[in-house]
Amino acid sequence: MRDIHKETVVNLALGLGLLLVPLWALWADQPFTITLATRIAILALAGVGLNLILGFGGMVSFGHAVFFGVGGYVAGILSQHATSGVPVLGLPGSNQMLVIWPVAMLVAGLLAAAIGALSLRTEGIFFIMITLAFAQMVYYFAISWPAYGGEDGLPLVLRNRFPGLNTMRPWHLFVVAWGVLMVVLGLMAALRASRFGAALMAIRQNPERAAAVGINPYGVKLVAFVISGMVTGLAGALMADLSRFASPAMMAWTMSGELIVIIILGGTGRLFGPLAGAAILVGFEVTFGGMTEHWKLWLGLVLLAVVLFARGGLIGALAGRARHG
């Protein structure tokens, strides 16, 4: 029981810390720090999506950047059509986040259903390679399809709007991203504690036994894959608004790798693991990126050391081993 309380304390500290640092930055007039915190929140959200299948479900998707990118493109395309007034697929565009988010999640969810339905016919190493390949397929499509910028990507002239806030101001956008992250984390906690979450973790631990007690592994995994894609898609829509740019790079294979790295650095299968991991990754990039242009070499070495010698990630180090090994 002590470890559970410890993890709760760590989680609270992470969630509040992410709120307090930009609050301080607002007071000290450091808009760059607020933007960094927003990036951490959004990357963490993308990681929370992946963590559902990777951490709780044991499915190593190496193509999750595709949902991140598709979410970004939904935000960019709807916003572009709202500006130009030209309908897209017979529907008007929109520059309202509250409209864009459900659409981004719907599109990402449909894509996840298609990719998941095929990829989940396999497992292990096949699953890794196939999710990577399908993500690469959409990536190449985005690059060679000229209607929405092709290789150059799609800039957003203005950020999309949120009622009552001015999203062009860093602090306001941060509050939106932080709020979404906290709501999704809450929903994830509920999902994990639900019958569905138990079934998902049971399948990870022993698919045969889960099937024997009447759980349908394929169905449960597919539903988890779709929810996971939707959450990462939502994060992509937010990221497009933060950088005011939807680009093919959002769905490049390196992004998929970074999402996995975020989860591992934070602690696989820990609820707040992606937040810890995103903070470490962005912090590492800012700190070492300023010192040397070859910071990725050091990131590689640190990552290698973590994988070989320090499993469990930051939350594992702070709060002890996970309840389910």
Add this chain to the structure above:
Amino acid sequence: MTLALIFEQMLNGVQFGLMLFLMSAGLTLVFGVMGLINLAHGSLYMLGAFFCAAGAAATGNFWLGLVAGTAAAAAAGALIEVSVIRRLYTRDHLDQVLATFALILILSEGTKMVFGPFPLYLNVPPILSGTVDLGLTPYSVYRLALIGFGLAVALGLWLLIGKTRLGIRIRAGENDREMIAALGVNIRALYTLVFALGAALAGLAGALVGAVQSVQVGMGEPVLILAFVVIVIGGIGSIKGAMVGALIVGVIDTMGRFLLPRIFASFMEASDASGLGAALASMLIYVVMALVLILRPKGLFPAHA
């Protein structure tokens, strides 16, 4: 005229497929024998190209460069196996993915530090420059030589795996590693050797392709991902599957890029047709992969059927 173009594109497709085979053969061997997914295989391809370009520039001789590139990739492979990969055989696939992803970061940045951030260029050796008349169309001698190289290596690999004592040990290692260790085969050395062999093949492919593309950091990963598609189509662990899969991917990708824009142009506006054709052509091999997955989830030639 059109027939000549189609013939030329077919040859390009076969050439591309054979280079993919060199990449996929190593990957599929390493998976088949050691059960390891190696994302850094593309980095070995890149190292082969860089050392070949640097070696050729230093000596003025393409062939010495080719030897340097292949040897450097093999040496890097052996070094990586002994220092990192060896610790991953008993780990799960997630750890393997992460550790080899970290290796990509290290090798890419390391290459940038050693060779500088700019692409290198590698010239086709004089004896293989120019074109040769194949009746229907003139064709690049070098690309024809790549086809010959690819076939020769495939044959050599087939002989190595099928007819030699080392090959028997490799195949035995795929089936039952405890048993061949009990029979007195040094399994650690065998693994290092297989990994270095795969690395050498990747380095050779990178060096050969380096003369028709620019040699740059990041050149390996797109090929790596195509090699994954090849393996998924062909079946993990099967050299024969890698060959068939590589040719399927090489030919379909090349022909798709050539034909689709032209097919679309016959019934829509030229500018739209080229955009849509190119976009769909880039997705074609993944569609083929999806079809194979639906019909044969373990690939065309599953090694452990």
